[in-house]
Amino acid sequence: MLFHWLAIRNSIPVKEVLFRRNILPSSQSNLCIWCLEDTETVNHLLLHCKWSFNVWAELFSWWNLNWVMPGSIEEFSFKWFFGMGIKASKFWKVIGPATIWAIWLARNDLFSMGSSLVVRF
Template identity: 70%
Template sequence: MWLNGCVLKDRFSSLYDTSSLPFATVSQFFHFASYVNVIPLWFIHVVRLLSLVNSIKMSELLAILSTVICDVNCEDQLYWSASAEGLFSVSEAVRLMVLSNTADIPSWPKVIWGNNVPSKVMLSHWLAIHNSIPVNDVLIKRHILPSSQSNLCIWCLEDVETFNHLLVHCKWTAKIWADLFRWWKVYWVVPGSIELFFYDWFYGMGIKASKFWKLIGPATIWAIWLARNDFVFNGKFICRSVLVRNIKLKTFLWAVNLKLCRGFQSYIWMENPSLLCF
């Protein structure tokens, strides 16, 4: 409303990207004590020093905000303009995306959400899809780690530690996937991204195997990530064979809990899981 219908984050997108409080309310930026019928005082919090272009944009933004009149006795709140009540809902957002001819509706949500794995595991996949897993490459780009620090993969020490590399393409990780493929007698070419790998687990492993790979795939991603963090923060290295065994056991417990197995013999599952499949 301040910019005749234009949203501040769209008008000043580069400043929004550098904000340390992207979802803050007005009260977190506006200094009420300084507002006594004079020029109001605004504090814009950013995560890094502004470039020359962004400094100019910041001056433009502050000039606009200086004309804004705030009611200090009224508490501000987040308002979603697509709803008459101002409250956000996923169902309404999906409906608007379907009605929009220009919306590029992602298909990955149906692969991740609603799966029969713990919520923390599903959340890690959601972060992976959004390239938000804090691997070395991400931490350095966000200036959380110094640029002088190595961004190489902790396992192979050959390539940059991106989330696709760490979880899929690293030599050490690739051997884990190969062990699991052999376990299910599956022959598969690892795709270029973790997102495509998600589709393989759900739709490409065959009817009999896919319902189990919906568990095995997420369990493997989660186990690799935990092993990486345990090595980085605690200096503990886990043997690949032990990690694969842990993945098999975890998926067995999940499968039994979901009544996907016709037996409770874990030793059979560890060697030939197809014998327990319905």
Template identity: 60%
Template sequence: MVQASFFWYGSWADGCILKDVFPSLFFICEQKNQCVNRFRFPSNLDAHQLGWNFHLPLSLSNFNPSKAQELHLFLSRFWLDESGVDQLIWTASPGATFSVADAINILVQSSGLPPPVWPKIIWGNNVPFKIMVFHWLAIKQCIPVRDILASRSILPPNVSTLCVFCMTDIETIDHLLIHCKWSSSILSDLFRWWNIRWIIPRSIVDFSFDWFYGMGIKASKFWKLIGPATMWAIWMARNDFIFNGKFTCRSIIVRNIKLKVFLWASSLKLVHGLQAYVWDQNPFLFCQ
């Protein structure tokens, strides 16, 4: 504990920075950049009790004795373990283990804003991690579609920014994943599969809220898988067409989405006993 923590600059004393709490003593101290062990010595009265030498000039040692006494009193509350190893401890979590979730909760509570929903919608979803990351990048408008590549001067001037499927609108993230006639026809097939009439959402953010909160309690557990699987399938089909010149027809993509979601649902114990062809024909049987 005492080997690497700076006496004046470190936060070893209950989180306090001593140079800020006792500025007058810090100003006259002759060893400002030393560690804690250079300031203490064992007491003759108690092996666990420490004495302190603040390295004040002899001519000034009695200049402000009350401040020195105040610092002695303040430090008398601490017991230093000389056998331990210096380490930073996260005091906001049980077990002193740092977690991103606890850090986010502290920031949210201090800001007075409502808790963010994305950790639940994206990172709490039961899909492969790479699809979670893709979903997050889509929400943040960071997927490398042609519009974004052109804005960063990455896309060559001779390459069009139009959508590779419809060739009528600029390829933005929302257009590619939702608004393109080709993409919306895939989504329409999936909604029709569930006997749902839908209105094309404004953005991928709205679409994410729709499939997470707007499908009913029994169906939502499947749509939480269908939504990300559909976005990923459209993105992979787009890349396959651009880089390999291979166009995948809509019916094959829809079939693959259904099969992929069925396999995910099976691993999550959301489906039992029925075969994949039953899932393809009547998914409501799995919502009983």
């Protein structure tokens, strides 16, 4: 849950944050490591990138749910915990943050293999 809180606060070290803090050199690309189409922001990486969106779509299909992905991780979190229109069990409330964490770990695994690797859909 700590990671989820950091994501809501836009404090996880995605490329956009690292550039803003002058940690990454300006010569390095700020594009998403998966799609190479948009800046790697918290919202893009965890919710809107084609790769992560497919993860969410698969998760929702397991429970036969239709859901429009919110624009931000903060809005996502609020709707996940309070506005899904279903009685959310304790188990369900863990699935969202666990999926966010799994997406982050997959991104880090890809990053550690070399940012030249790109997964295309």
